[in-house]
Amino acid sequence: MEHSEPFLLINFKTYLEATGKRAVELSKRIEKVSEEHGVRVGVAPQFCDIERVAASVDIPVFAQHIDSMPAGASTGHVLAESVKAAGADGTLINHSERPLRLADIDMAVQLAKQTGLRSVVCAGTARLSAAVSLSEPDMVAIEPPELIGTGRAVSKENPEIVTDSVKRVHRVNPAVRILCGAGISTGDDVYAALKLGTDGILVASGIVKAADPEQVLSSFCEAVLRVE
Amino acid sequence: MEHSEPFLLINFKTYLEATGKRAVELSKRIEKVSEEHGVRVGVAPQFCDIERVAASVDIPVFAQHIDSMPAGASTGHVLAESVKAAGADGTLINHSERPLRLADIDMAVQLAKQTGLRSVVCAGTARLSAAVSLSEPDMVAIEPPELIGTGRAVSKENPEIVTDSVKRVHRVNPAVRILCGAGISTGDDVYAALKLGTDGILVASGIVKAADPEQVLSSFCEAVLRVE
Amino acid sequence: MEHSEPFLLINFKTYLEATGKRAVELSKRIEKVSEEHGVRVGVAPQFCDIERVAASVDIPVFAQHIDSMPAGASTGHVLAESVKAAGADGTLINHSERPLRLADIDMAVQLAKQTGLRSVVCAGTARLSAAVSLSEPDMVAIEPPELIGTGRAVSKENPEIVTDSVKRVHRVNPAVRILCGAGISTGDDVYAALKLGTDGILVASGIVKAADPEQVLSSFCEAVLRVE
Amino acid sequence: MEHSEPFLLINFKTYLEATGKRAVELSKRIEKVSEEHGVRVGVAPQFCDIERVAASVDIPVFAQHIDSMPAGASTGHVLAESVKAAGADGTLINHSERPLRLADIDMAVQLAKQTGLRSVVCAGTARLSAAVSLSEPDMVAIEPPELIGTGRAVSKENPEIVTDSVKRVHRVNPAVRILCGAGISTGDDVYAALKLGTDGILVASGIVKAADPEQVLSSFCEAVLRVE
Numbered sequence: 039m040e041h042s043e044p045f046l047l048i049n050f051k052t053y054l055e056a057t058g059k060r061a062v063e064l065s066k067r068i069e070k071v072s073e074e075h076g077v078r079v080g081v082a083p084q085f086c087d088i089e090r091v092a093a094s095v096d097i098p099v100f101a102q103h104i105d106s107m108p109a110g111a112s113t114g115h116v117l118a119e120s121v122k123a124a125g126a127d128g129t130l131i132n133h134s135e136r137p138l139r140l141a142d143i144d145m146a147v148q149l150a151k152q153t154g155l156r157s158v159v160c161a162g163t164a165r166l167s168a169a170v171s172l173s174e175p176d177m178v179a180i181e182p183p184e185l186i187g188t189g190r191a192v193s194k195e196n197p198e199i200v201t202d203s204v205k206r207v208h209r210v211n212p213a214v215r216i217l218c219g220a221g222i223s224t225g226d227d228v229y230a231a232l233k234l235g236t237d238g239i240l241v242a243s244g245i246v247k248a249a250d251p252e253q254v255l256s257s258f259c260e261a262v263l264r265v266e
Numbered sequence: 267m268e269h270s271e272p273f274l275l276i277n278f279k280t281y282l283e284a285t286g287k288r289a290v291e292l293s294k295r296i297e298k299v300s301e302e303h304g305v306r307v308g309v310a311p312q313f314c315d316i317e318r319v320a321a322s323v324d325i326p327v328f329a330q331h332i333d334s335m336p337a338g339a340s341t342g343h344v345l346a347e348s349v350k351a352a353g354a355d356g357t358l359i360n361h362s363e364r365p366l367r368l369a370d371i372d373m374a375v376q377l378a379k380q381t382g383l384r385s386v387v388c389a390g391t392a393r394l395s396a397a398v399s400l401s402e403p404d405m406v407a408i409e410p411p412e413l414i415g416t417g418r419a420v421s422k423e424n425p426e427i428v429t430d431s432v433k434r435v436h437r438v439n440p441a442v443r444i445l446c447g448a449g450i451s452t453g454d455d456v457y458a459a460l461k462l463g464t465d466g467i468l469v470a471s472g473i474v475k476a477a478d479p480e481q482v483l484s485s486f487c488e489a490v491l492r493v494e
Numbered sequence: 495m496e497h498s499e500p501f502l503l504i505n506f507k508t509y510l511e512a513t514g515k516r517a518v519e520l521s522k523r524i525e526k527v528s529e530e531h532g533v534r535v536g537v538a539p540q541f542c543d544i545e546r547v548a549a550s551v552d553i554p555v556f557a558q559h560i561d562s563m564p565a566g567a568s569t570g571h572v573l574a575e576s577v578k579a580a581g582a583d584g585t586l587i588n589h590s591e592r593p594l595r596l597a598d599i600d601m602a603v604q605l606a607k608q609t610g611l612r613s614v615v616c617a618g619t620a621r622l623s624a625a626v627s628l629s630e631p632d633m634v635a636i637e638p639p640e641l642i643g644t645g646r647a648v649s650k651e652n653p654e655i656v657t658d659s660v661k662r663v664h665r666v667n668p669a670v671r672i673l674c675g676a677g678i679s680t681g682d683d684v685y686a687a688l689k690l691g692t693d694g695i696l697v698a699s700g701i702v703k704a705a706d707p708e709q710v711l712s713s714f715c716e717a718v719l720r721v722e
Numbered sequence: 723m724e725h726s727e728p729f730l731l732i733n734f735k736t737y738l739e740a741t742g743k744r745a746v747e748l749s750k751r752i753e754k755v756s757e758e759h760g761v762r763v764g765v766a767p768q769f770c771d772i773e774r775v776a777a778s779v780d781i782p783v784f785a786q787h788i789d790s791m792p793a794g795a796s797t798g799h800v801l802a803e804s805v806k807a808a809g810a811d812g813t814l815i816n817h818s819e820r821p822l823r824l825a826d827i828d829m830a831v832q833l834a835k836q837t838g839l840r841s842v843v844c845a846g847t848a849r850l851s852a853a854v855s856l857s858e859p860d861m862v863a864i865e866p867p868e869l870i871g872t873g874r875a876v877s878k879e880n881p882e883i884v885t886d887s888v889k890r891v892h893r894v895n896p897a898v899r900i901l902c903g904a905g906i907s908t909g910d911d912v913y914a915a916l917k918l919g920t921d922g923i924l925v926a927s928g929i930v931k932a933a934d935p936e937q938v939l940s941s942f943c944e945a946v947l948r949v950e
Contacts, residue, residue, distance in 0.1 A: 051340055053339075120315065
C-alpha cells in the first residue's frame with residue numbers, strides 16, 4: 039500500500055450480510071471493484087472470518103479490534119499475533135463500538151507495530167484524533183459517533199471536524215494518515231472527504247447494507263479517481 | 267457427543283504454542299489421542315483459528331467466548347453466528363479471564379442455544395455454579411480462579427467445592443453437565459474429578475504448555491477409562 | 495425495619511432534583527410522609543449525599559452501589575465500610591444502570607453482610623432474580639429494564655414477571671424479600687405490586703421527578719395501607 | 723491556589739486509615755502541617771467523606787473520580803455536580819486504579835470545567851501525559867503504575883519519565899501544571915520531583931500509611947521550601 043494513495047476501508051461489523059461465507063463473497067466482489075478501478079480498498083471482517091477472507095483475496099484485510107495484552111493465560115481475547123497469523127494486514131483500534139481505555143489504545147498500537155500490523159485508531163473528535171496520533175499509529179479515523187450509520191456523511195454534515203482533525207493530527211504527527219467515516223454512502227461523500235485533506239474513508243453500512251455494494255463501491259472509486 | 271460420556275475440554279487461551287498453525291497441529295495431535303482411547307476430547311482455540319481447526323479435525327471445537335449481542339452494527343465483537351459459521355460446536359461463557367455481567371451470561375446462553383452452539387458456563391464457586399445453571403446451559407465448569415494455572419488440581423486441593431457444585435447445580439437443574447477445572451495436570455487429577463461426580467474437565471496449561479501434550483492427554487484418557 | 499412490613503425504596507439516581515441540599519430536603523419530605531402514614535420508606539441518595547441525608551432523617555438510607563473490593567489501594571471506588579461509616583443502612587447492588595459481573599454481585603452481597611449493610615440486588619428477569627437470590631441478599635428488586643422510567647408500571651404491564659419472580663426466588667430462598675420496580679408512578683401501581691406478592695417497590699422518577707413528590711408518595715402509602 | 727505555587731495532593735484511596743471520621747482527622751492534621759509551613763496541600767478522600775472533610779478543613783478537597791455523564795437517570799454513578807455540591811474543589815480523573823476510556827477522560831475534564839472543579843488527569847507514561855493534556859485539564863499527574871505503592875519514588879527511579887512528561891506536556895499545552903507520583907515517601911523524593919520541573923506531587927500510602935503522617939508531610943513541605 040503506497041502511503042500517498044487514498045484508501046477505502048470497509049468495516050463488516052457483525053452484519054450477517056458479511057458473516058462467514060458471505061464475508062468471503064463480499065470480499066471478492068470488493069476486490070474485483072478495487073482492481074477494476076485501480077483504487078486501494080481494504081476489508082475488516084469479523085475475527086472468525088479473517089483467515090478465509092485473507093486466503094481468498096489479495097486486498098488488505100484488517101481485524102476490527104485487538105486486545106491490549108501479550109500472549110499467555112488470557113481466555114476469549116484477541117491476540118495481535120493471532121490476527122496476524124490468520125493473514126490480517128492491520129487492525130482497527132478504539133472503534134466507537136469497541137472503545138478502549140487510553141493506556142490500552144497506546145498499548146494496542148505498540149502491539150500492532152511489533153506484530154507487523156498496520157493500525158487505524160478511531161476517534162470521535164478532532165482533539166481525540168490528535169491525542170491518539172501521539173501513539174504514532176499508521177492511520178487515524180475520525181468518526182463522530184452521532185453520525186455513524188445515519189447516511190448523513192461526516193464530510194458533508196460536519197466538514198469542520200474533518201479539516202480540524204487533519205490540522206491537529208498533522209501538527210502532532212505529520213506521518214499519520216487520516217481517514218474519515220460515519221454516514222459515508224455516496225461517491226460525493228468520498229470526494230468531499232478527500233477534498234478536505236483526508237487520505238481515505240472508513241465505511242460500513244454504506245457498502246455492506248447497500249442493495250448493490252459493487253455499484254456503490256464503484257462510485258466511491260470513481261470519486262477517488264476524480265480527485266487524483 | 268453422548269450426554270453420558272465424560273468430556274475433556276482443552277482451552278488454548280492465547281498461548282503462542284496454540285496460535286495459528288500450531289493450533290491446527292495441536293488439535294490434530296489431540297484428535298489422535300482422543301481416537302486412540304475412544305475418549306471424547308474437545309478444543310477451544312482462539313477466534314481466528316476456529317475455522318481452520320474445525321476444518322482440520324473431527325472433534326468438538328469451542329469458542330472461548332461469545333458476546334451477548336445480536337448481529338448488526340457492532341465492531342470488534344464476537345457474534346454467536348460467526349463462531350457457528352466458522353464451524354464451532356460450542357462456546358465457553360464467563361471464563362474467569364473473560365468475566366461477564368450476570369444479564370450477559372444469561373443472554374449468551376440463550377444466543378448459543380438459538381445458534382445451535384453448546385454452552386459451557388464457567389463459575390468460580392459452588393453457589394455461582396448453581397446461579398448460572400438457572401440459565402440452562404449445556405454444561406457448567408467450576409473453576410476456582412485462585413487455582414487456575416497453578417498445577418494444584420481443584421479435584422485434589424478443594425474436592426468439597428466440586429462435590430458442593432455437583433449437588434447445588436443438580437438441585438436447580440439436573441440436566442446440566444458439570445466440568446471442573448483449574449490446576450488439572452495429571453491423570454490422577456482427572457480421575458479424582460470424575461470420582462467427585464463431574465462429567466469431565468476443563469484444562470489449559472496442563473496440556474498446552476506440557477512438554478509432551480500427547481503423553482499427558484493419554485494419561486487423562488486412561489483415567490477416564492479407569493473410571494468407566 | 496420489620497421483615498413483614500412493606501418497604502418503599504426511593505432511588506435518587508443522579509437527578510439534580512435530588513442532589514446536594516435538595517437530597518436532604520427531599521429526604522425530609524419523604525420522612526414526613528412516611529411518619530404520617532406509618533409506612534416504611536427508604537431513600538437511596540448519591541454517595542456524596544449519604545452522610546448529610548443520614549444525619550438529617552431517621553428513615554433507612556441506602557447507597558446506590560458498592561464496589562466488590564476490600565479496603566486498600568483502590569482509587570475512586572466505593573467501599574462498603576465507607577458507605578456504612580457515612581450512615582447508610584443498606585445498598586443497592588447490580589442496578590440495571592450499574593450492572594455488575596456475576597462474581598462481583600456475590601462478593602458485594604457478602605461485603606454488605608460483613609459490614610452490616612442490608613442488600614437489595616436488582617435483576618431484570620424472573621430467572622435472574624432467582625440466580626441472585628442464591629447469594630442470600632436481604633432483598634431482590636425485579637426491574638425489567640425496558641420499563642424503567644416509562645411510567646408504565648411493571649406491576650400492571652407485566653404482572654407475570656413479578657409473580658414468576660416471587661415464585662422462583664422463594665423456591666431457591668424463602669427468606670429473601672422481593673421488591674419490584676420500573677414505571678411505578680401511582681398508588682394503584684403500588685397496590686398491584688403488593689397484591690402480586692411483593693414486599694414493596696423500588697421507585698425513582700415516579701417520586702423524584704413528580705410535580706408534587708409528597709402527594710405521590712402519600713398515594714403510595716395509602717395503597718400500602720389498603721393492602722394491609 | 724496560586725498557579726505558580728507547588729501543590730502536594732494526598733490521595734486517601736480506600737484506606738481504612740482514611741475512611742469516615744479518620745478521613746476528617748487526617749485532613750485536619752494535614753491542614754495543620756500545611757498552615758505551619760505555608761505550603762499548599764490538598765486531600766482526595768472517598769466520595770462519602772467529601773462533605774464532612776470539606777466542612778472541616780480549609781484546604782483543597784478533591785474527589786478521586788467523576789463519571790463522564792450528565793445528571794439524570796444514572797444509578798450508582800458519581801456526578802460532577804454532586805462532588806461540587808459536597809464541597810470539592812477538584813477531582814482526579816483516570817487514576818491507574820480507575821482507568822477511563824479515552825473519550826470519557828475528555829468528557830470528564832469538560833464536565834469538571836463546567837462545574838467549576840479543577841481537574842488532575844493521571845497518566846502512566848510521558849506520551850499519555852501529552853495526550854491527556856490536549857483536553858486542557860488544570861493538571862496532569864504522571865504516575866508510572868509499576869512504581870505506585872512501592873516506596874521507590876518515580877522522581878528518583880525514573881527521572882527521565884518525569885522530565886520527558888514535562889517537556890511533552892508543555893509542548894502541547896504550556897498552561898497545564900504537572901504533578902508526579904508513585905513511590906513518593908521522603909522529602910528528598912519531593913525535592914527531586916520539583917527539581918525535575920514538576921509543580922508538585924500526588925502521594926497516597928507515603929502519607930496515609932505512614933507511622934507518623936504529620937512528620938512525613940512536614941518533611942515534604944520542607945523540601946518544597948528548600949526548592950523555592
